[in-house]
Amino acid sequence: MAVTRRALFERVLQGIGAGVVAGGLDRALAESQVETTGQASGPLTVRVSRPFDAETPVREFTSWLTSNERFFVRSHFGPPSAEAIQPETWRLTVKGLVKDELTLSLPELKKFEPVTITAVLQCSGNGRAHHRPKVPGVQWERGAAGNAQWTGVRLRDVLQRAGVKPQGLHVQMQGADRPALPTVPLFTRSIPIAKALHPDTLLAYEMNGRPVPLLHGAPLRVITPGWMAESCMKWLTEITLRADETPGYYMQQAYRIPETSIQPGSGLPGSVMVPVEQMPVKSLIAAPAEGDTLRIGPVTIQGVAWAGESPITKVEVSCDDGKTWAPARLVGEEQPYAWRQWQYLWNARQVGPTAILCRATDAQGTQQPEKSPWNPGGFLWNGWDRLSVTVAA
Amino acid sequence: MGEARRERGRWSPLVAGLVLLLGIAAVTAAQEDDKHTIEPAQARRAVTLIHARCAVCHTTDLIVQQRLPPDRWQVTVEKMMHWGADLSKDEAATLLQFVTARYHPGAPDHLPSIEEELATTAPAGGPSPASDGPLVGVSARGAEIFARNCQACHGEGAMGGAGPKLARNKILKNEGAFWETVLHGRGPMPAWGSVLSHQEIADIHAWLASR
Known part of the structure; x- marks a missing residue:
């Protein structure tokens, strides 16, 4: 091959990889995972190698825009020839x-x-x-x-x-x-x-x-x-x-969900199924990361929130596993359809393990639920985001 | 049933009911156990099928990450067959028994990949060493091995399908490339080194070369 695998991979990502064969793509992707391991900013988390389905590590969501190279990938059959x-x-x-x-x-x-x-x-x-x-x-x-x-x-x-x-x-x-x-x-x-x-x-x-x-x-x-x-x-x-x-x-x-909620675990419902359309209100914690050990004192918690066609009006954070909640500060400008960044400054005083949670509310007053309604396709999850962390002296 | 009815006369209905319940619980627990164990030979057959027939369209990591009850596994396997997964009724039953036992809702989060399963369930004797002297492929055997393992992608008579046509393919003249591809995979083609013995690969090559 005239081009290196690395160069091939870059061309694939930039969408100018004319002449890329399916095999070359698979291998290029596989090797890129290896090559980027250990870098400060990690690769995508691969769920399925072929067709290539991979998600973005949430720490990338400290940026308002998600870069093309780190943007999640999902398709049913992989890219066309x-x-x-x-x-x-x-x-x-x-x-x-x-x-x-x-x-x-x-x-x-x-x-x-x-x-x-x-x-x-x-x-x-x-x-x-x-x-x-x-x-x-x-x-x-x-x-x-x-x-x-x-x-x-x-x-x-x-x-x-x-x-x-x-x-x-x-x-x-x-x-x-x-x-x-x-x-x-x-x-x-x-x-x-x-x-x-x-x-x-x-x-x-x-x-x-x-x-x-x-x-x-x-x-x-x-x-x-x-x-x-x-x-x-x-x-x-x-x-x-x-x-x-x-x-x-x-x-x-x-890509259909029951029109009215159904019993969890029940078979495919006879009830009316409607197409998935709008994104429900949702928020994620981008930092700190799951399992982190934090020093006692001030900790910046940050993340993103979005609600389909509706603006975000409120994000709340709990640092005691849901017992108490406090409003986070919405950062940047409101832009329709984009996500809104938020920050919360937590003064961590108590040593030991705890959980950090976040939940958002949109302009219609709809609040993110603790858990989403069960549906047989597993669509539209928007339950409170939750991290386990440990505070150390 | 007759036994139970007679005993009910002697024991209070409450005790009899309790005994019956405990009995059902014990039987159900035993069945649960049975459901979650699978004979090594059957497991080997099932993972080989997954490797050969499911990986035509998607890598097997998609299967290993599922944790489903039997009814949803059954619907899934039936859907895949409806969409063209090349499985006989018998093979589908073997596969279903395996995935139901291995990837059930109570299974651990992390389980070995299909490739690891193949490596750990290698048949007695394992793949023959390459240094045994030159292998002579037997074309008559190769036809059957091809049909079982390769046909799902490369088509009946090796005339091509999701994978390239192999009949009169020039890779047959380049034994190095042929063996490299079969043993270690290439692009969407999975590695066959832990599924097929070297003798079986030589048999396939002999049959393909005769086409």
Whole structure:
């Protein structure tokens, strides 16, 4: 191979890794894990090696923006082949219930008005490992989330160019990724027309000011700010206007939750299941870290909080395992869809083990629950975040 | 049942009920125990199946991190078969028995990987040493070993599938590359060094070369 594995890995992450074969990617990723071990700022925590699913260590969330290289990665089949997303031949098609079908190259797409939005992206299964009884799926803990700046064009502008027919009520999205076996259903999703026409819903070609990296959906992905990440289709190639919600496994069975709460551990409910959409109010502690030993005296506790389409109004911290709570200071400026950083200065006086907790409240007055309602897919975990620490003299 | 009814006449209903309850508890505990143990040969067969058939689409770390009750494991295995996991009814039963026993809700957080399971459950005799002198592959045996272990990815008759076509593939002429790939894996292909003996790999090579 003409390029080193390290260089290959960097190219893959930057989304310009033309000619990368699936095998090269796997190995490059595996070796990068080894190479970065021991560095001050660690690598992603790998949950599944293939397709590559990895979460961000929460200490990275002391930064407002999550860097591309440390942003969580999740897909069902891994990135598409390099040929499928080559810049020269890649096209976005818009079809179905539209007046004029569109076929757009990336330069053509970039002629629409550019928009930049900072938004949290979070996997619906983030925190699945905390549900009891346990549920099947990737056992994400805390870090399948991140906050990035997305630049692209409004989906609305593209749809208006095509002209949506009145019957077009759902916008189906298809990426270029494909399963290993043709018998596995494609990852196809749809969003209701209202969300698609929202001026903040984007087709993003940049992530934190750089071309969207391969692992994050190069060259174009959907961003539905405030909604869970399975609506943010990566490697987007096809948009189809439909009268109904997309049929198929990934819309009709996966990524759905019971409309009303059900008995934990009960089988798949006969009750009505609805698609996962908005992110519920949630907060995480980025520092200190789980298991840390802290010196008696002042300790800065910091983290992030977000609530889908609603602003955060309050974050509370408990340093005695939930007995008493005190408000944290919200840091920085409120920006819709981005997460809000917070800090709390704790004067640790009592030596011994304790637990630090945090919980957030949004502008609707919804407070993060101690535990999230159980659901068979293990989605939307937003229970209080909790760290065990020890105070030493 | 007749025994219990007769005894009920002699003992107070309360005592009889208590005895019955304790009995059920003891039987259930024994069954729990049975559920969580698995014969080494069966375990070996199951982890080999996981390595050969599940890893077509995803690495086996996804399986090892699950902690599920039997009904959810069953639904999961059925879903995978519906999606094309290459498992006979018999093989599916073996696999299901293993994952139910090993990855149940009460199992420890950290369990060995499938690769570690393969290494620790190596068949008696283990893989044959490479220094035994030149291995002569037997094509007739290779066909069956291929069908069991390689076909899920490389297709019937080695004509290709999720993995590349191997019939008349040029790697067959480069024995060094062939052995390196089979023993240690490459990209999405898992390592087979702890699953197949060197003789079995030579048999597969002989069969592929005859295609």
